[in-house]
Amino acid sequence: xxxxxxxxxxxxxxxxxxxxxxxxxxxxxxxxxxxxxxxxxxxxxxxxxxxxxxxxxxxxxxxxxxxxxxxxxxxxxxxxxxxxxxxxxxxxxxxxxxxxxxxxxxxxxxxxxxxxxxxxxxxxxxxxxxxxxxxxxxxxxxxxxxxxxxxxxxxx
Amino acid sequence: xxxxxxxxxxxxxxxxxxxxxxxxxxxxxxxxxxxxxxxxxxxxxxxxxxxxxxxxxxxxxxxxxxxxxxxxxxxxxxxxxxxxxxxxxxxxxxxxxxxxxxxxxxxxxxxxxxxxxxxxxxxxxxxxxxxxxxxxxxxxxxxxxxxxxxxxxx
Numbered sequence: 001x002x003x004x005x006x007x008x009x010x011x012x013x014x015x016x017x018x019x020x021x022x023x024x025x026x027x028x029x030x031x032x033x034x035x036x037x038x039x040x041x042x043x044x045x046x047x048x049x050x051x052x053x054x055x056x057x058x059x060x061x062x063x064x065x066x067x068x069x070x071x072x073x074x075x076x077x078x079x080x081x082x083x084x085x086x087x088x089x090x091x092x093x094x095x096x097x098x099x100x101x102x103x104x105x106x107x108x109x110x111x112x113x114x115x116x117x118x119x120x121x122x123x124x125x126x127x128x129x130x131x132x133x134x135x136x137x138x139x140x141x142x143x144x145x146x147x148x149x150x151x152x153x154x155x156x
Numbered sequence: 157x158x159x160x161x162x163x164x165x166x167x168x169x170x171x172x173x174x175x176x177x178x179x180x181x182x183x184x185x186x187x188x189x190x191x192x193x194x195x196x197x198x199x200x201x202x203x204x205x206x207x208x209x210x211x212x213x214x215x216x217x218x219x220x221x222x223x224x225x226x227x228x229x230x231x232x233x234x235x236x237x238x239x240x241x242x243x244x245x246x247x248x249x250x251x252x253x254x255x256x257x258x259x260x261x262x263x264x265x266x267x268x269x270x271x272x273x274x275x276x277x278x279x280x281x282x283x284x285x286x287x288x289x290x291x292x293x294x295x296x297x298x299x300x301x302x303x304x305x306x307x308x309x310x
Binding site: 059097098127134139142143146148152156 | 174227
């Protein structure tokens with residue numbers, strides 16, 4: 001738990017179903033609102049859910065099995081959908097637990113920053129200042145959280 | 157951008173010109189610093205527990221072969237000599253207790269790596285010397301000495 005963000009790691013869907021309702025009601029005692037989506041009387045999605053669940057298969061599964069395991073968690077008139085990708089504290093977590101998506105996202109942000117600084121890099125400012133700005137902004141953005149990346153051959 | 161192909165300008169030439177280390181080296185140095193922090197933590201804290209945790213059951217088929225542990229061990233092996241392939245914690249944990257020494261090891265290593273790139277690629281004739289930091293000249297001399305002493309191996 002970090003300020004008003006929380007992550008729970010559970011080992012089965014049954015645990016998740018039980019915990020969703022429990023967390024929703026428990027957190028209300030502390031004034032914390034779990035942003036689950038709401039369903040209308042026909043069971044259709046009425047409002048979008050900010051809270052999301054992610055299924056990380058322990059071993060390779062067929063798409064049918066994955067689809068069956070990732071239907072919405074419903075408790076009362078609330079629901080929590082499953083997602084393939086979740087951004088938590090700036091880092092993207094995917095169901096395959098690989099860092100490729102997170103790294104590509106960081107690189108995209110850094111490219112955008114480098115492009116925005118294009119006028120400065122083409123200006124008459126001295127090269128040392130340009131180097132310092134380059135290291136401080138795009139490089140720092142690209143390598144934020146790099147300590148936890150698994151640098152395999154593909155990523156290198 | 158036709159200059160890049162025409163004059164065979166490599167990434168290393170650009171990095172040498174601007175005196176910027178290889179991003180992979182920066183990442184490995186960050187990982188090295190983080191490992192030092194984990195090592196100095198109280199053994200009851202979760203990150204430290206993760207560092208020394210051991211999974212008892214065998215790996216699932218189809219699982220990842222190259223894990224974060226392998227990545228950390230490779231980083232340690234790059235920076236510290238004599239780290240075994242399993243990266244046993246006894247081989248580097250005592251060294252990590254001294255924060256300043258650990259930090260110096262990482263800093264010196266990245267400077268050596270940068271100097272090695274300068275030694276291997278040198279300045280590009282079109283770009284010139286660039287803004288090379290004067291501190292690299294000592295490392296360049298050191299690498300030149302080791303290169304000549306070790307029969308072409310640094």
